[in-house]
Amino acid sequence: METDDPDVIVEQLLDAGYEFKSTGYRWTIILLFALNFFGRAIAQVGFVACARIIQGMFGVNPIHTTLLVLPFSFSILVLLFPYGKIANTFGLVIPTRAAVIALVIGAWVRYFVTSGFGWLIVGQCIIAIGSPLSLIAPAKIASIWFPDNQRALATMIGSLATPLGSVVGFVIPFIFIQDEDGVDTPEAHAKFKKYILWQNIIIIILSLPIFFFVKNRPLIAPSVSELKDRYTKKGNDTVEIKQLVTTKNYMLYVFTFAAIHITFICFGAVMGQLVSVFGFRATDNQYFGISYILFGMVGSFAHASMLDKHKKFRKQIWVIIITNIVAGIILVATINIGNVVITSLVVGIVGIGHLPNIGVGYQFVTEIVYPVGDNLSIGVLQLICCFLGICYTFLTATFVKMGWKWIAVLSLIIPPFFSAVLFYFVKEDLKKHRESIRFSEARSSMLDSQSDLDG
Helix, strand or coil: CCCCCHHHHHHHHHHCCCCCCCCCHHHHHHHHHHHHHHHHHHHHHCCCCCHHHHHHHHCCCHHHHHCCCHHHHHHHHHHHHHHHHHHHHHCCHHHHHHHHHHHHHHHHHHHHCCCCHHHHHHHHHHHHCCCCHHHHHHHHHHHHHCCHHHHHHHHHHHHHHHHHHHHHHHHCHHHHCCHHHCCCCHHHHHHHHHHHHHHHHHHHHHHCHHHHHCCCCCCCCCCHHHHHHHCCCCCCHHHHHHHHHCCHHHHHHHHHHHHHHHHHHHHHHHHHHHHHCCCCCHHHHHHHHHHHHHHHHHHHHHHHHHHHHHCCHHHHHHHHHHHHHHHHHHHHHHHHHCCHHHHHHHHHHHHHHHHHHHHHHHHHHHHHCCCCCHHHHHHHHHHHHHHHHHHHHHHHHHHHHCCCHHHHHHHHHCHHHHHHHHHCCCCCCCHHHHHHHHHHHHHHHHHHHHHHHHC
């Protein structure tokens, strides 16, 4: 009997002997996407670490240099759902190639049109057109290409590529420019243009391969949820978004996640300006960035490994929240010491709190609202985070500009306390995981029955 019910179709396929398969190409896909996100992140934060130098070179203030980063958040606000809709309807090939084209064009606009600071912003805005890809792709790739016990790792690889690229983006500028180049001279501008040239070469080499190798999905599904998705008619986005925003558990976690994530956004945007008012040099930012990412990566992979094995989301999210609170307190207590080594270690602890929140959070929201699509559940989450992050970044940058350095620091450590309060009320409702177990048990029971009959 023919049916449109995806659950029935999946059961029929399993009864007929459908075998899940994880193709080796999944690692190629996730790694090439990760390289793309890595390169994009270099472009995104490549002017953050040297913000003070740029201010002197172009005669602009901290608010202006913040505009070199914020287009990426604005792009997410405007384009996240269109990207998600296209990815849901046509697959990842179209949005991926569009994002790569935007990156290449924007990168060279910054280099060839350098008559003023405004063109740097224009180039960044063009590059930012593709920034939603780095948000929708990791969880979607994990769902489409990876089995259940590898999804957290796959999501973490895709999600970590952006912050890892950010640390490289913090280091590269100081190969070409130094603190003394923060002056409006032809020599300083020549060094800066050389820096942009080499940054462009690096980000294009990293970002271009996925343009040619991207695929929408494997021929054979690797999991129950992916198989079911192939036979599920796509719902009305407006209806599903309304369902999301009226789901108490989801919205509680969205703001739990956001309270940490806005500090992540803000930290990346204003860190270069903030540390300067505490007496650090612009070149010290590279050490802070390296520590932040390396410590954060270790924490992220540890969380991913535990998540794939045990699926204890609630315990791990509590660990993330507490880490953020403790790291913030230590940062306040030590930043005024002015010691690069100590501050680097403390910033590393901050990274342990910030970065795992991304991969764990993406996986958790897709679990608690399943069968709503990953793109929408993560999209609404990121839309709220980006809006709050933009507002919070402007606020913190204003504090820095006005010389209120301690208020600026406190603004980075207060939000995790709100996370703790909100998360107390969040339930660990792992719907996708439960369905996978249900189908697995049903199939095992069927095979046992068949074995008994054969015996």
